[in-house]
Amino acid sequence: QLQLQESGPTLVKPSETLSLTCIVSGGSITNYSYYWGWIRQPPGQGLEWIGSIYYSGSPYYNPSLKSRVTISVDTSKNQFSLKVNSVTAADTALYYCARHVSYVEYFDSWGQGTLVTVSS
Amino acid sequence: QSALTQPASVSGSPGQSITISCTGTSSDVGSYNLVSWYQQYPGKAPKVIIYEVRKRPSGISNRFSGSKSGNTASLTISGLQAEDEADYHCFSYAGSYIVIFGGGTKLTVL
Numbered sequence: 001q002l003q004l005q006e007s008g009p010t011l012v013k014p015s016e017t018l019s020l021t022c023i024v025s026g027g028s029i030t031n032y033s034y035y036w037g038w039i040r041q042p043p044g045q046g047l048e049w050i051g052s053i054y055y056s057g058s059p060y061y062n063p064s065l066k067s068r069v070t071i072s073v074d075t076s077k078n079q080f081s082l083k084v085n086s087v088t089a090a091d092t093a094l095y096y097c098a099r100h101v102s103y104v105e106y107f108d109s110w111g112q113g114t115l116v117t118v119s120s
Numbered sequence: 121q122s123a124l125t126q127p128a129s130v131s132g133s134p135g136q137s138i139t140i141s142c143t144g145t146s147s148d149v150g151s152y153n154l155v156s157w158y159q160q161y162p163g164k165a166p167k168v169i170i171y172e173v174r175k176r177p178s179g180i181s182n183r184f185s186g187s188k189s190g191n192t193a194s195l196t197i198s199g200l201q202a203e204d205e206a207d208y209h210c211f212s213y214a215g216s217y218i219v220i221f222g223g224g225t226k227l228t229v230l
Binding site: 039045046047048049052060061062064096097098101103104105106108110111112113 | 121123139152154156158165166168169171172177209211213217218219220221222223
C-alpha cells in the first residue's frame with residue numbers, strides 16, 4: 001500500500017527557506033502514471049496547491065507562489081522535495097505531499113501532513 | 121488564478137440531502153470535466169470522493185454524487201449521516217498545467 005511521509009523542520013524563521021521532503025514507500029515514484037505534488041493548508045483555511053512534479057523532473061507551480069518555490073525529485077531515494085524561499089508568517093500552514101493522478105487530475109493518496117510554523 | 125468559490129458552511133438533518141456548490145469560470149470548471157471533491161475530517165488528510173465531475177473511487181458510498189452545469193460543479197450527499205460531518209473541498213484543472221482548489225465548505229449534520 002502506498003504511503004507518503006513528510007519530513008523537515010517544523011519551525012522556520014522569517015526570510016529563511018522552508019524545506020520539506022516527502023518519502024514515498026509501497027510504490028515507485030517513477031511510475032509513469034503519476035505526478036507528485038505539494039499542497040498546503042493554513043490553520044482554519046482551505047487547501048492551496050503549491051506545485052507538482054513528474055519523476056523525470058518537470059515541475060510546474062502555482063503562479064502565485066512560483067517565484068519562491070522549487071520542487072525537485074530524487075528517484076534514487078524514492079522521494080521528492082519542496083523549498084519555499086523568503087518565508088513570512090503567511091507561509092505558516094499544514095503542508096501535505098500527495099500523489100497526483102496526471103497533472104490534470106486529482107490527488108489520490110496523501111501524506112499525513114506536517115505543520116510548519118514561521119516565527120522568530 | 122483565484123480559488124473556486126464554495127459556501128463556507130452548509131447543514132442538514134440526518135436522512136436529508138444537501139448540495140455543495142463550487143463556482144469557477146469558463147477557464148477552469150467550465151472548460152474541463154476534471155472536477156474532483158475531497159472530504160476532510162479534522163486533523164486528517166483530505167480524501168478524494170468524486171473525480172472527473174461524477175465518478176466515485178472504489179469504496180466510496182453511492183450517497184455521494186457529483187454534477188456540473190456551466191461554470192458550477194456540485195456535490196450532493198443523500199441520506200445524510202452523522203459521519204458525513206466534515207469539510208469538503210472542490211478542485212479543478214484550470215489549463216496551462218495549473219490546478220486550483222475551492223475555499224472549502226464545512227458540513228454540519230444537525
